[in-house]
Amino acid sequence: MENLLYVCGFLLMMVTFSSQCDSCDCNISGGVGVHVAALTCKSGFVKWYNPTGALRIVVSQTKTPFATTCFVVDTSDVRIKISQEVAPSANSKSPTDRSRHVMNDHNLRTVYTGKGRSQEICLTTDTDIVLFIEPEMGSLLGTQIVSFQYDISERKPLDQTDFMEECRPCSEEELLTAYCASDFVVVGRMQDVHHFNEKTHIDVAVSQIIRQTGSHFSRMRRDANELQGTITAPRKCGVAKGNGVFLLTGRERLGELRMGCAPYLEEWEQIVSEAERTGRMQCTRD
Structure with a gap:
């Protein structure tokens, strides 16, 4: 399947941007296969016009551990599914099951399904967050848009956090x-x-x-x-x-x-x- 790569920062170029830049603004349209958007800033958005295939979003976390990425997704008439790519646990897989992941060593965990504007979804990790967005169904009339907006903040481990x-x-x-x-x-x-x-x-x-x-x-x-x-x-x-x-x-x-x-x-x-x-x-x- 064809992969289309977009590195989103101040410019749309296949280069590496500092993770300390303020905002990533990325517009994607056309093409089939898997679109890849690499987001390297603290916040920003991706707009996916007339979505077909899938959109793989890689959010580069800050260098501080336990960063939290929060995002909302807003669609027109498109129902979408968002899945997080997670590494399989070696202890929870049988040798036969693990062999199935030689070519694809990650699993997908559904984190949202729906259309319209989602609630805020937050994921905390010390590694990059990888998401897949797939359109499930939509209207054939007009322009379809999937808007993904995110923000990264530093968060302390639970045992060091004052929740108030x-x-x-x-x-x-x-x-x-x-x-x-x-x-x-x-x-x-x-x-x-x-x-x-x-x-x-x-x-x-x-x-x-x-x-x-x-x-x-x-x-x-x-x-x-x-x-x-x-x-x-x-x-x-x-x-x-x-x-x-x-x-x-x-x-x-x-x-x-x-x-x-x-x-x-x-x-x-x-x-x-x-x-x-x-x-x-x-x-x-x-």
Whole structure:
């Protein structure tokens, strides 16, 4: 079967890219057989147009052990199956079974089947992650697209992980860093809070956008004074609707806005004023 190789980084070239680059953007279309996309950055996406055959995605992990790769897949009218390539256990195979893997020394384990937008799927390993995406059925009308978006983060071993670490309040220095370095920084208030599986969705009304990537906040009515948007947080953090005005910060991840530091605006103004007075501010305040 024909193999089509794509190395996705800043350019589509058959070269090796640093695993520390920011984003891999890869578009694949046409051809039959197995398409191979080698992703070497911390985050990015692959768009597969009019999928036929199979797509083999190799996600190169960071050099730090126990890296976690999380991804979502979004399809149009295509039902797909995603399988993870895993090495067979030598102890669990009989000699006869092991001989069957001489030409293919890996097994496939199904991790997702469906169409539309999937839930976030996370895999933790100290080796590269290899996935196979195969279309099972789809509409014959229009353009079919499979969009695969991923993000790699470092994760400590389970016995060294504080599961509530990401829920604690930010220190003053973390607030200053979040203001200067976050993907989005807005002023707003909570409108509602919804819990879905492992996530909390926070609907917010934004009165001021200091910074954002993309266009996640939009005006619902032409005469509205505020913009509307949704920010997510881990459900384990127990976020509840709070009154008042907040400085909301965070990052864009897998097509969603993830909550970072979120102090009350009054508290933030006191912190930033003192930081400017003492020279601790890391950027210019907008």
